Amino acid sequence: MPWFIFLxxxxxxTVHPIFQPMESAxxxxxYKSLGTQVSPxxxxxxxxxxxxxxxxxxxxxxxxxxxxxVAVFAICTGTLLRKxxxxxxxxxxxxxxxxNGQDVTxxxxxxxxxxxxxxVGDEIIAGEKIAVLGxxxxxxxxxxxxxxxLSIKKGKTIDIRGYVQAKSELDGWIDYESLMK
Ligand SMILES: [Zn+2]
Numbered sequence: 817m818p819w820f821i822f823l824x825x826x827x828x829x830t831v832h833p834i835f836q837p838m839e840s841a842x843x844x845x846x847y848k849s850l851g852t853q854v855s856p857x858x859x860x861x862x863x864x865x866x867x868x869x870x871x872x873x874x875x876x877x878x879x880x881x882x883x884x885x886v887a888v889f890a891i892c893t894g895t896l897l898r899k900x901x902x903x904x905x906x907x908x909x910x911x912x913x914x915x916n917g918q919d920v921t922x923x924x925x926x927x928x929x930x931x932x933x934x935x936v937g938d939e940i941i942a943g944e945k946i947a948v949l950g951x952x953x954x955x956x957x958x959x960x961x962x963x964x965x966l967s968i969k970k971g972k973t974i975d976i977r978g979y980v981q982a983k984s985e986l987d988g989w990i991d992y993e994s995l996m997k
Contacts, residue, residue, distance in 0.1 A: 817944070834942070835943040836891070836996075837875065838887070838888060838964055840878075844878070846874060846875065847860040847861050847874055847876060848860060848861070848870045848872075848874040849873055849993060850870065850871065850989060850991040850993070851870065851986050851991075852869070853869050854866055854867065854979070861961070866904070866978065867979065867981075868980055868981045869980050869981075869983055869986055871967045871969075871979060871980060872925075872965050872967025872992070873992045874966075875964040875966065876961075881962075882952070885931075885949075887947075887948055888945070888946050888948065888964055889943055889945055890911060890940045890944050890945075891913075891942065891966070891992070892911070892914070892915055892920075892922065892942050893913060893941050894911050894914070894922075895939055896909060896936050897910045897911060897912050897936065898936060898974060899932045899936060900929070903958060904958055904960075905926055905958055905960075905965070905976070905978070906927070906950045906956045906958040907926070907929030907932070907957075908924060908925045908926070908927055908965075908976065909924045909927060909932055909947060910924075911946075915968065918990075920968050920969060920970055920971070921968075921969045921972065921974050922966070922968050922969075923967045923968075923969070923976050924946060924947065925964070925965030925978065926949060926962070926963060926964060926965055927946070927947040927956075928956050929947075931947045931948045933947075949962050950962065966992055968990040968995075969988060970990060
């Protein structure tokens with residue numbers, strides 16, 4: 817990356833440590849926030865196959881993005897810990913960061929795995945493009961609609977669960993939306 821972009825990103829982090837994970841993130845529909853409770857019969861998104869309390873924030877795509885490549889950006893600076901696929905996500909990436917001085921792991925879910933240019937162990941700078949979203953209702957998203965699942969887990973241990981069954985377990989995650997207020 818050019819040195820001036822690096823410098824700007826470092827300066828920006830001292831003012832505000834968190835970047836938006838998608839363009840116009842604050843204008844996107846968020847059907848599921850941290851703590852949204854879902855079940856197959858009651859969910860803001862149908863059909864629903866999961867049950868429990870949502871551990872992250874889902875960012876929906878705009879209509880004009882449905883057939884386009886939609887970039888996902890790192891919300892913080894830190895090492896890429898993992899890039900692979902899992903049931904419920906399709907492709908996903910996990911990054912280790914510090915947010916407000918606290919160790920966290922960030923999960924970016926429903927990505928096109930082949931679009932993740934960074935290697936495990938690489939440092940990704942806040943605001944840098946990580947990947948593009950997977951094609952909706954395909955293997956790339958494990959059959960889910962095209963959207964970004966973003967979760968921020970406290971600590972250094974990777975936990976990719978998209979839902980927890982006890983509300984008290986949500987204490988283990990940080991709410992992206994409250995960070996941006
Ligand atoms: Zn989600």
